[in-house]
Amino acid sequence: MLRKTVVLTSLLATAAFTGPAIAADPIKIGVVTPLSGTYTGIGQQVRWGLELATKEVNAAGGIMGRQIELIFEDEEANPAVAVQKAEKLFEVQKVDFLTGTVNSGSTLAVGQTAERAGKLIATTVSFADSITGDKCSPNVFRVNARAGQQSTALAAWVVKQKPKAKVYFLGPDYEMGRSTVSTFKKTVEGLGAVSAGEVFAPLDSKDYTQYFGQLRQAKPEVLYTSVAGNDTVRLLTQMQDFGLLGNMLVVGASGTVTSQNITAVGAAANGFGTGVGYSTQIDSPENKKFVDAFKAANKADPDLYGADSYGLIYFYKAAVEKAKSTATDKVRDAMRGLDWMTPQGKKTMRAGDHQAVQPMYVVRVNDGQFKIVGNVSGEEAVGADICTRF
Amino acid sequence: MRDNVTAAPVVDRLALAMRASHVLVAIFVVAGLVFATVGVAMKDTFFLRLATEALIFAGLALSVDILLGYSGLLSLGQALYFGLGAYVAAVVLKEIPSFWVAMGAALVASLVVSILAGLIANRVRGVYFALVTFGLAQVAAKAVYNTRALGASDGMIGVPIVPIDLGVATVMSNSPAGFFLFTLAFIVVLYAISAYLLDTPFGRVLLAIRANERRVPSLGYSTRNARLAAYVLAAVVAALSGALYPMLRGFVSPELLFFTTSGNAVITVVTGGVGTLAGALYGSVILTVLKSVIGSMTEHHLIVIGLLFMVTVIFLPKGLMGFIRPSIERLIGGGSR
Numbered sequence: 001m002l003r004k005t006v007v008l009t010s011l012l013a014t015a016a017f018t019g020p021a022i023a024a025d026p027i028k029i030g031v032v033t034p035l036s037g038t039y040t041g042i043g044q045q046v047r048w049g050l051e052l053a054t055k056e057v058n059a060a061g062g063i064m065g066r067q068i069e070l071i072f073e074d075e076e077a078n079p080a081v082a083v084q085k086a087e088k089l090f091e092v093q094k095v096d097f098l099t100g101t102v103n104s105g106s107t108l109a110v111g112q113t114a115e116r117a118g119k120l121i122a123t124t125v126s127f128a129d130s131i132t133g134d135k136c137s138p139n140v141f142r143v144n145a146r147a148g149q150q151s152t153a154l155a156a157w158v159v160k161q162k163p164k165a166k167v168y169f170l171g172p173d174y175e176m177g178r179s180t181v182s183t184f185k186k187t188v189e190g191l192g193a194v195s196a197g198e199v200f201a202p203l204d205s206k207d208y209t210q211y212f213g214q215l216r217q218a219k220p221e222v223l224y225t226s227v228a229g230n231d232t233v234r235l236l237t238q239m240q241d242f243g244l245l246g247n248m249l250v251v252g253a254s255g256t257v258t259s260q261n262i263t264a265v266g267a268a269a270n271g272f273g274t275g276v277g278y279s280t281q282i283d284s285p286e287n288k289k290f291v292d293a294f295k296a297a298n299k300a301d302p303d304l305y306g307a308d309s310y311g312l313i314y315f316y317k318a319a320v321e322k323a324k325s326t327a328t329d330k331v332r333d334a335m336r337g338l339d340w341m342t343p344q345g346k347k348t349m350r351a352g353d354h355q356a357v358q359p360m361y362v363v364r365v366n367d368g369q370f371k372i373v374g375n376v377s378g379e380e381a382v383g384a385d386i387c388t389r390f
Numbered sequence: 391m392r393d394n395v396t397a398a399p400v401v402d403r404l405a406l407a408m409r410a411s412h413v414l415v416a417i418f419v420v421a422g423l424v425f426a427t428v429g430v431a432m433k434d435t436f437f438l439r440l441a442t443e444a445l446i447f448a449g450l451a452l453s454v455d456i457l458l459g460y461s462g463l464l465s466l467g468q469a470l471y472f473g474l475g476a477y478v479a480a481v482v483l484k485e486i487p488s489f490w491v492a493m494g495a496a497l498v499a500s501l502v503v504s505i506l507a508g509l510i511a512n513r514v515r516g517v518y519f520a521l522v523t524f525g526l527a528q529v530a531a532k533a534v535y536n537t538r539a540l541g542a543s544d545g546m547i548g549v550p551i552v553p554i555d556l557g558v559a560t561v562m563s564n565s566p567a568g569f570f571l572f573t574l575a576f577i578v579v580l581y582a583i584s585a586y587l588l589d590t591p592f593g594r595v596l597l598a599i600r601a602n603e604r605r606v607p608s609l610g611y612s613t614r615n616a617r618l619a620a621y622v623l624a625a626v627v628a629a630l631s632g633a634l635y636p637m638l639r640g641f642v643s644p645e646l647l648f649f650t651t652s653g654n655a656v657i658t659v660v661t662g663g664v665g666t667l668a669g670a671l672y673g674s675v676i677l678t679v680l681k682s683v684i685g686s687m688t689e690h691h692l693i694v695i696g697l698l699f700m701v702t703v704i705f706l707p708k709g710l711m712g713f714i715r716p717s718i719e720r721l722i723g724g725g726s727r
Contacts, residue, residue: 036689073686074689074691079643079645080639080645084443087440088682088686108544108641109545109547112641116640130544175537176543
């Protein structure tokens with residue numbers, strides 16, 4: 001009986017709130033993001049970024065005179081939960097647009113839900129190339145840089161530093177570790193570098209010294225690694241103890257050295273380079289204004305998730321104003337090929353696969369701080385459009 | 391209760407309890423039909439599909455209750471079979487979009503895997519059984535998580551919408567009310583088969599095992615065969631329920647095999663009432679609705695659900711159905727006098 005009462009009250013509540021839309025009604029944007037569990041930190045940045053941009057847009061008169069209303073749901077970083085919450089936002093809250101999903105599995109599954117419901121979503125976080133690649137959907141857009149863009153930017157920078165470099169690859173032994181290594185290897189070899197060998201260490205390895213013999217023998221000039229978290233701490237400090245860091249350029253995935261482990265890695269992190277889509281150090285008036293506003297509102301620095309989520313609101317605003325409508329087909333047409341301004345500079349939504357094209361940066365650690373050491377233009381980093389579905 | 395037994399000696403206590411469960415499931419079905427009618431009248435999609443998902447997870451909980459409520463074995467890894475059914479159905483449906491082929495494949499796969507795993511898991515009992523089942527599920531989850539052919543950590547999307555040909559009518563898996571009613575009927579059939587089997591002497595052997603496993607062989611029964619049969623039955627129930635998941639949601643992901651899924655099923659059974667079978671159905675609906683409603687109100691929903699669970703365990707140690715069922719027993723026991 002409890003079930004029926006709850007369901008009935010919710011149904012009635014829904015019916016009461018879904019009258020015909022009038023011009024002054026707010027535009028509703030659903031946000032399905034992890035507010036509990038492992039990815040809470042990322043969900044927090046997504047929320048802060050979206051809320052800051054929403055506040056700014058609303059203060060300036062909203063979108064076509066309509067205020068933006070954000071509706072949050074916790075997806076627990078679980079696609080099964082994310083899909084259920086997305087459906088609730090689409091069917092019950094009647095949101096006009098949806099964003100927030102973090103892990104790629106959630107983005108793919110929610111994207112399919114949106115496609116079947118005839119709605120649009122965008123991710124501001126998920127990296128997996130497949131989202132705008134072989135599993136692309138006409139209803140899914142990505143405003144952040146995908147894994148391929150990060151690795152292309154890094155590879156382009158590496159071959160500029162050391163042309164025809166001998167590169168050694170060390171990855172964690174699981175699917176994602178192997179796929180990041182194989183992507184970077186293909187990219188960097190395409191630019192003239194040579195592979196000196198590769199090795200995969202189990203996740204959570206305590207001792208990396210067993211691989212140092214073959215690493216030393218291969219005499220690489222560059223080491224690429226995609227280990228993360230505490231594995232990075234052990235790998236880099238052990239390499240430092242064995243004197244391996246001296247004349248080798250160490251680069252890696254964007255998750256290898258992060259604000260979470262950079263202190264623990266200490267001096268061993270010096271010189272580590274990676275490709276990213278955002279850094280607080282980007283020297284532009286737009287970024288300075290964004291960083292100051294973000295710090296004032298949240299007492300914390302924005303990271304790439306916060307910046308990309310902030311930019312998303314302006315993307316949606318530009319698309320709706322161009323389409324003069326919130327209807328799915330019109331907004332989709334408007335989004336294709338759209339240019340808009342973000343803290344990272346101008347981004348362009350590529351029409352062929354719904355992947356944002358944006359300038360990429362290479363950052364290097366210097367005394368516990370990431371400093372921008374190079375940048376790669378958006379067109380150079382974005383890679384081929386392999387989406388064949390639309 | 392003793393009065394009823396003496397008054398109607400033909401109906402023993404266990405048979406009466408089972409009949410009370412049937413009554414509870416009948417009430418459940420009526421409530422479901424009313425709900426579907428209201429849902430259709432209000433042109434609802436979300437709540438019908440949420441209820442369908444609750445029913446699918448009720449099948450998983452039913453499977454846990456077959457083990458926990460009858461043979462007394464706590465499985466912390468039933469998600470292994472739920473996920474197996476889901477993945478097998480998803481893979482088959484992407485190749486051959488036929489409902490019956492997918493269900494058949496899930497059935498065969500779960501039979502094979504559960505007989506093999508059952509031979510391992512049933513060598514031990516008690517906490518060791520819980521650990522072995524937990525371990526098996528973790529191994530399977532990790533394997534799927536790292537297998538690119540199965541979509542690895544991203545899972546598999548693109549499971550098509552399938553027509554379910556029932557002979558007299560065809561139900562589309564994306565029709566909210568149609569698929570809800572089909573799932574309701576399907577889960578009730580799983581319940582009926584389980585209840586029938588557990589009401590035979592086989593079920594009594596399982597209850598004897600729960601009471602005192604060492605004495606059962608001295609009565610001339612094989613505990614090994616009975617335990618394996620219960621394990622396989624539970625696995626098939628979980629896998630067939632799991633096979634419906636990709637039809638509803640159109641995707642599978644490794645999270646379906648994770649401990650959270652297994653753990654939720656145990657919580658469902660404990661809340662609903664261990665050993666009542668009907669409790670798994672009610673428990674799943676209550677938990678799914680609570681999670682959806684509380685989850686939208688606060689991001690601290692896990693704390694609220696945890697507190698509710700503790701309150702239930704302390705004040706209703708036999709679960710919701712364990713609390714309600716004795717009154718139904720008295721009612722129908724009195725009627726047969």
